[in-house]
Amino acid sequence: MTSAVVLFVSFLIFLLLGIPVAFGLAGASILSLLMIDSGMMTQVFSKMFSGANSWLLLAIPFFILAGNIMEKGGVTRRLVDFADALVGFLPGGLSATNVTASMFFGGVSGSAVADTSATGTILIPAMVRQGYSSKYSAAITAASSPIGIIIPPSIPMILWGFTAGLSVADLFLAGIGAGVLVGVALLAASTVVSIKRGYKSSIPFSFKNVFGKGKEGILALVTPAIIIVGIITGVVTPTEAAVVAVLYSMILGFFVYRELKIKHLKDIIINSGKMTATVMMIIISASAFSYLLTINDVPSSLAGFVIDMNLSPFLLMLMFILLFLFLGMFLDANAAIIMTVPVIAPVIVASGIDPIHASVVLIATLGIGLLTPPVGLCTYVAAGIANLRFDELMRDLVPFVIVLLTCVILMLVFPQIITFIPSLLNG
DSSP: OHHHHHHHHHHHHHHHTTOOHHHHHHHHHHHHHHHHOGGGHHHHHHHHHHHHOOTGGGHHHHHHHHHHHHHHTTHHHHHHHHHHHHHTTSSSHHHHHHHHHHHHHHHHHOOHHHHHHHHHHHHHHHHHHTTOOHHHHHHHHHHHGGGGGTSSSOHHHHHHHHHHTOOHHHHHHHHHHHHHHHHHHHHHHHHHHHHHHTOOOSSOOOHHHHHHHHHHHHHHHHHHHHHHHHHHHTSSOHHHHHHHHHHHHHHIIIIISOOOOTTHHHHHHHHHHHHHHHHHHHHHHHHHHHHHHHHTTHHHHHHHHHHHTTOOHHHHHHHHHHHHHHHHHHSOHHHHHHHHHHHHHHHHHHTTOOHHHHHHHHHHHHHHHTTSTTTOHHHHHHHHHTTOOGGGGHHHHHHHHHHHHHHHHHHHHOTHHHHHHHHHHTO
């Protein structure tokens, strides 16, 4: 028990000191282990290695690489242009374009932070030039980015499937309905806000324009179709699908759009390596943390405690949603998944809750944490692009956070939003 207390207290202290999450997890694990037996240190390092030594997790660096190639190869700009042609006629046209572009790019990168960076670099300056406030421009960019981890492919879904032993293909399918719900809800919210603030449409609607921009943009949108169909039919694994996405994005960049050059590859590979290292460092540190939780019998004790509470499935999910909202305030979504899924997955199954439904609801909940202080990675990225402080976005961000919370509750109350497509395709 003393070791478990040291584990949690030291990790909390590391967070308060501003130490990066990955190092905080590793440091807390080492301190906790010293309370048990310093001779087990080698065993913990072995667990850290095995936590990252997975064929499935190889999909992560390839999806990151594909997203970076598409950004450099002109794909992101064409997705934005296509989105603008589709929804730019709405009040606050570029605001609606921002949301729609996030839906498109989320189907390519699998990362919310990559979505914020790629679309924000293009749209935040464009929105400011058209008269939108810089605070609102950054806020809508950050608020729409969690769609990137809901619509497939999704790096958190890969991690969840790996940790909980669930089908990544089923999680990807389940994310489609959830992602569409969030996208439509944010479109409606941005339209209402734009009407109140007097933001105008960016371009009139034209089938000719939609067709013209669509001819180029649709080529990029083939990527998620290739990924999902390939995985569902069993032709490729998630990792192989990620490799296909890389090859396809290179074909688009080099030979179709001809904006990707050999000289760009160095920066693309370095940036992808840095992003991958960040994610994998969190994964291996969280693996050590989870191992220490297991040694201290925390998962089984917590599972027994929750089951003894005899909560209904609905109340249990509400409790998990509150837990993940809290964790999302302090932890990266990937770290939260590696740490908590081994604990809660058995409870979800024992309570008779559909694990696919629960997984998508909780991943969407973690997406909200990408916006909220003190961590709020997507908000920090959007604020940085707009040359603003984190706190300056809060007022404009709050309505969209409320919309995202409402979507999470709707997914919980109406599970068909999530389960309809997997059930349809799986018979």
